[in-house]
Amino acid sequence: MNAVPLALYVAAFVAYAWHFARRDASVGRTATTLLAAGALAHTFAIGMLTMEVGQVPIRGATSAISMFVWLLALAYLYTELTTDERAMGVFILPIIAGLQVIPALRPVVETRSAVLQGPLFSLHVSSLLFAYASFALACVIGITYVLLFKEIKAKHLGFFYARLPSLQALDRMNQRAIVIGWVFLTLGMIVGVVWATQARGYADVAPQVQAMSLQDPKILVALVCWAIYSFELFAARRIGWGGRRTAYLSALGFAIVLLNFVPISYFFTKSHNF
Amino acid sequence: MRLLLVGISHRTAPVELRERVDFQTRGVDRALQALAARGSAREAAIVSTCNRAEIYAACDDAAGAREELVSFIAEFQHVNRAEIAPHVYERTDLDVARHLFRVASGLDSLVVGEPQILGQVKDAHTTASESQTAGPVLNRLFPASFAVGKRVRTETGLGSGAVSVSYASVALARKIFGDLRGRSVLVIGAGEMGKLTALHMKSHGVPQVTIVSRTMAHAARSAEEIGGSAAPWDELDTILARSDIVISATGASSPILTKARVEAVMRPRRDRPLFLIDIALPRDVEAAAGEIEQVFLYNIDDLQATVRENLARRESEVARAEAIVSDEVEKFGAWLRSRSAIPTVVALRQRFETIRRAELERLEFKMAALPSDARARVDEITHLIVEKLLLTPTEQLKALGDADTVGAYAEALTRLFGLQPDKPRDGEQPADRGNVEPFPRPGTRTPR
Numbered sequence: 198m199n200a201v202p203l204a205l206y207v208a209a210f211v212a213y214a215w216h217f218a219r220r221d222a223s224v225g226r227t228a229t230t231l232l233a234a235g236a237l238a239h240t241f242a243i244g245m246l247t248m249e250v251g252q253v254p255i256r257g258a259t260s261a262i263s264m265f266v267w268l269l270a271l272a273y274l275y276t277e278l279t280t281d282e283r284a285m286g287v288f289i290l291p292i293i294a295g296l297q298v299i300p301a302l303r304p305v306v307e308t309r310s311a312v313l314q315g316p317l318f319s320l321h322v323s324s325l326l327f328a329y330a331s332f333a334l335a336c337v338i339g340i341t342y343v344l345l346f347k348e349i350k351a352k353h354l355g356f357f358y359a360r361l362p363s364l365q366a367l368d369r370m371n372q373r374a375i376v377i378g379w380v381f382l383t384l385g386m387i388v389g390v391v392w393a394t395q396a397r398g399y400a401d402v403a404p405q406v407q408a409m410s411l412q413d414p415k416i417l418v419a420l421v422c423w424a425i426y427s428f429e430l431f432a433a434r435r436i437g438w439g440g441r442r443t444a445y446l447s448a449l450g451f452a453i454v455l456l457n458f459v460p461i462s463y464f465f466t467k468s469h470n471f
Numbered sequence: 472m473r474l475l476l477v478g479i480s481h482r483t484a485p486v487e488l489r490e491r492v493d494f495q496t497r498g499v500d501r502a503l504q505a506l507a508a509r510g511s512a513r514e515a516a517i518v519s520t521c522n523r524a525e526i527y528a529a530c531d532d533a534a535g536a537r538e539e540l541v542s543f544i545a546e547f548q549h550v551n552r553a554e555i556a557p558h559v560y561e562r563t564d565l566d567v568a569r570h571l572f573r574v575a576s577g578l579d580s581l582v583v584g585e586p587q588i589l590g591q592v593k594d595a596h597t598t599a600s601e602s603q604t605a606g607p608v609l610n611r612l613f614p615a616s617f618a619v620g621k622r623v624r625t626e627t628g629l630g631s632g633a634v635s636v637s638y639a640s641v642a643l644a645r646k647i648f649g650d651l652r653g654r655s656v657l658v659i660g661a662g663e664m665g666k667l668t669a670l671h672m673k674s675h676g677v678p679q680v681t682i683v684s685r686t687m688a689h690a691a692r693s694a695e696e697i698g699g700s701a702a703p704w705d706e707l708d709t710i711l712a713r714s715d716i717v718i719s720a721t722g723a724s725s726p727i728l729t730k731a732r733v734e735a736v737m738r739p740r741r742d743r744p745l746f747l748i749d750i751a752l753p754r755d756v757e758a759a760a761g762e763i764e765q766v767f768l769y770n771i772d773d774l775q776a777t778v779r780e781n782l783a784r785r786e787s788e789v790a791r792a793e794a795i796v797s798d799e800v801e802k803f804g805a806w807l808r809s810r811s812a813i814p815t816v817v818a819l820r821q822r823f824e825t826i827r828r829a830e831l832e833r834l835e836f837k838m839a840a841l842p843s844d845a846r847a848r849v850d851e852i853t854h855l856i857v858e859k860l861l862l863t864p865t866e867q868l869k870a871l872g873d874a875d876t877v878g879a880y881a882e883a884l885t886r887l888f889g890l891q892p893d894k895p896r897d898g899e900q901p902a903d904r905g906n907v908e909p910f911p912r913p914g915t916r917t918p919r
Contacts, residue, residue, distance in 0.1 A: 222625065349646065350761075352773045354780070359631070363649035364744065437741030440765055 198242045199263060199300040205235030206270070206297055210290035217287040217360060225283045229274070232286070235293075236270040243267060255322040256313050258462040258469075263300035264323075265458070266293055269330040276334060280370065284360045288337040299459070317392040324385030325419075329454050331378030332426070335371050336451030339444035342367040346441055368439050371447055375433075379426045386423060405469070415466035418457040425450045472513065472608060472810070473533040474567040477540040477559060478525030481581050484558035492548045492555065494519040499595070503602040505547055511539040514606035516599035516613065518574065520591045522581055527571065527595075529608040533563050568612060568803045572796045575616035576623035577630060584629035584785045584792075589620040611806060619799045626795060629788045632781030636774045637671040639781075640748050644672065644716050647746050647767055652676040657714040658699075659707070659728075660721035661689035664750050668718050670697050681714070683707050685721075711736045716746045719755035730759040737763055750774070808877065812868035815881040818890040819864065823857045 212228035215221070243263065246254045254260035273289045276282075345361045348354060361367065393409040411417055429446045432438035462469060479492060494502045499517045506515050512528035519525075526544070530536040541559055545552035562570050570579070575592045577584040596613035599605035605613070624630050633639035641651075648654055656677050658665045661684040669680045680699030683706070684690035690701035702710055711717065711728075721727060728747065733756075737745065742765050749756040749770040761768030831853065838846055864884075871877045884890060 345646075349643070349767055352769065352776075354643075354777050358646060363645060364647050365649035437743065439742035440744070442742060 198245065199239075199297065202235045202239035202242060202266075203294065203297045203301040205231055205238055206266075206290065206294040209235055210287070210294050213283070213286035213290050216283060220360065228286055229277065229283065232270060232290070233274060236267065236274060239263075239267045239270065239297075253319060253323075255319065255326070259300050259303045261322060261326065261462075262296055262458070265326045265329055266297045266300070268326055269293055269333050272327075272330045272334055276370070280362070280366075282362050282366075284362070285334075285337055285341060288340060289334065292333055292337070296459075315392075317388055317395070321385055321388040321392055324381045324388060328378045328381035328385060329458060331374045331381065332422075332447070332451045332454050335374035335378060335447040338367055338371040338374060339447035342371065342444040343441060343448075346444075364440065368443070371443060372433055372439075375426060375429055375443070375447060379423075379430055382423055382426065386419065413466055413469075414461050415457060415469045418453060418461060422450060422453050422457065425453065472529050472531065473536075474564050474608065474612070474807075475512070475528045475530055475533050475536050475540070476525060476562040476567040476570055477528075477537060477544070478518075478523060479555065479558045479560070480523035480525070480579070482579070483560055484555075488550075488555065488558060489522065489524065491550055492524045492544060493521070494524055494548075497547075499598045500602050502547055503599060503604045506540075506543055507602070507604050509539065509543060511536050511543075514599075514609045515604045516595050516609050518571075518592055518595040520588065523574070523579075525574075527567065527609060527612070529606060537561050565800055565804050565807070568615070568807075569796060569800045571612060571616045572619040572799055573793075575620040576792055576796060577620070578623075578789065578792055578796065582634050583782075583789065584631075585634075586624070586630055589617065589624075592616055592620070608807075608810075612803065615799060615803050619796060622795050622799070623792045627788045627791045629785055629792045632777075632784055634778055634781050634785070636750070636771065636778060637668045639774045639777050640668050640718070640769070641671050641675050643767070643769060643777075644746055645675070647744055648715060650676065652678065654715040655679040655681070655713060656699075656716045656718065657710050658682045658693075659717065659719040659755065660684055660751065661686070661693040662720045662722070665718050665720035666693055666697050668720075668748065668750065669699065672716065672718075673697065673699075677716070681710055683710060708732070708736060712739065715744070716748065718748045718750065720750045721755055723751070723755060724753060726754055726757045728756040728760060730757050730763070733757075733760040733766060734763055737766060740765075748774070808871065808873065809869040811877050812871060812881070815877075815884055815890070816865050816868055819884060819888060820861060822888050822890055823861060827853050827857050 209228055209231035212224055212231055216225040216228050243254060246260070253264075255264050269289070270293055273286070273293075277286065341357070341361055342364060344357045345364060345367065348356075348358050349364070396409075409416065411420070425446060429438075429443055429450065432446075433443055479489065481489070484492075494517050499519055502517055503515060506512065506517075506526070512530040514529035516527045517525070518527065524544070526540050528536060528540065541556060542552060544550070544559075545555055571592070573579045575589055577586065577588055580588055592613065596605065596609070596617075599609060599613075633642040644651060644654075651672065654677050656669055656672050656679065658669045658680060661682060665682075669677075669682075673680060680694075680697060681702050682690045682694045682697075682699055683702050683704060684693070685704050687701065687703050690703075693699075694701035717728075719728065733745075733747070744765045744767065747756050747760065747766060747768045749768065752771065754770060756768055756770070758768070758770075760766060831850065838849065841849075868877070868880060871880060
């Protein structure tokens, strides 16, 4: 079920790369169409799974990744449509296609646990997934900023100079993505704390609830992320940081998000493995 | 009908001569009227820029019209014919189309790929339309050239990249700051080059230009010229701190903006970018200042290097642009050839229509008893039969590849149906061949 969107995402990546290299407008439109088709197929896959298990599939780590990919595809499509810039696609699609490999290979097992019912849990997961999608965009925008910055600084106006929007535009897009991501990260974490306190009552049926503490790597690393993005916002607003510094911070922040999202979810956490 | 081009351009004539035959000085519309009055061409349009003066014409006799057009240029511009004749070039038929397509796409321009020429070609067509000297051939040729210009622009890199130093600075500024509206520009020195670049920035939306010079009077005069403001020399650091783009062009013998000075200016700005354009020789800005984070330093050599790179890149796109031109010339050629079948098509139609009418007249007395709507149906049905019979032959004739085949077909049809292609037949409106539609539009049928 998740293989069709994966195939479309891979095809979209090829088209975006082709468009980036040759700057052919019709190839660019094809790329966007393929990505939109992938997102649509993905919507269908998630919809089918929702009907099958009777709840939105965000409880298992694999289904959360699938959901994240879907949100990222939609967030990127939204950015592309509002800014009319296609150059970022070639950087964002590897993340989309790469992560989609996991749900395409592993069967999505949706656990039905009494402790995971209720709106608070759904709000917690979906807020964080949306925050991660924003951070992924910020990271890609930050990387392209650095690439363009280096070209202009080195007085070698070539490949990226001809293809990317202005430094100012990239800086602004990066900051906007960070603000949106930070708001949802904060919201998701607060809701998580509230939910965890309520879930204490289920400790006998769900031993994971007892592991909800700062010692758990998933929670600890999430706090580190929050600290990094909070600092980035503070530095941008109060110290006047921008440009390369915030770009590097965005890349660092997302690297940690990714670490928390994939390896820690699968192998290390004791609290978030329902 | 033949296509003919007679003209002079930067490739064949020196600027002094080009200035003297510039049609714009006396008005392209007046020139077209004078040309129409001479009656040597059926259609005409004039492309006139500071780099070229070209007459595009559709005529029956290309060789005669060529001489006539050269004489026209000489007489209209009051230039000795012998003086311009050696600089005049001519093209005929599809070479005319190729030439105009190359002109419109910027391939024939002094700076390859420059964008203004397309607008100038469009103006030429508009003026010819308004002066009613453009007919079916030029009304097809010129719009086709606009399409070629557009294709070359979007499908190749022929027009990309800045090819002058001041435009290169603007392009860079836009790549750093995005929109230039709301940015402030500081010019150090009251020289021409600095003013020119500042004016370029202004035309791209920079609202605020400040000029600082060691001599306040010079600064004030330059500021007045370009509509900016002047400031005294000792306020340089304060103004630097609030500027986004600095153009430095003084005659100073040692750098004015040292690394230490720029560092001091940048400290309170943090990561707000500063674009330093150093067009002075010797340099005004210490090269080491470019190492500071968020300081982008370009000197005149750097800018000239990007201009050279862009020109080289444009040159490398020429072959792709020429391929597009050839492609479009081919299409236009097919259309032009299809037109040579038109007289035969028209004669064939007239022949069929004459027979139809004659037969209806012959049967008039038999149909007299019929009600009028039934008679109208008969008229309609017979008309439809004629249309259907002619549909395939017309399409086939218009699709023929070359003039020889068209000639052979026309010959055969003329013999088979007893056609007289050149003479309008009984009672038909004598029409200009060029304006005849091979098919009548619905509703234009003559009522019986």
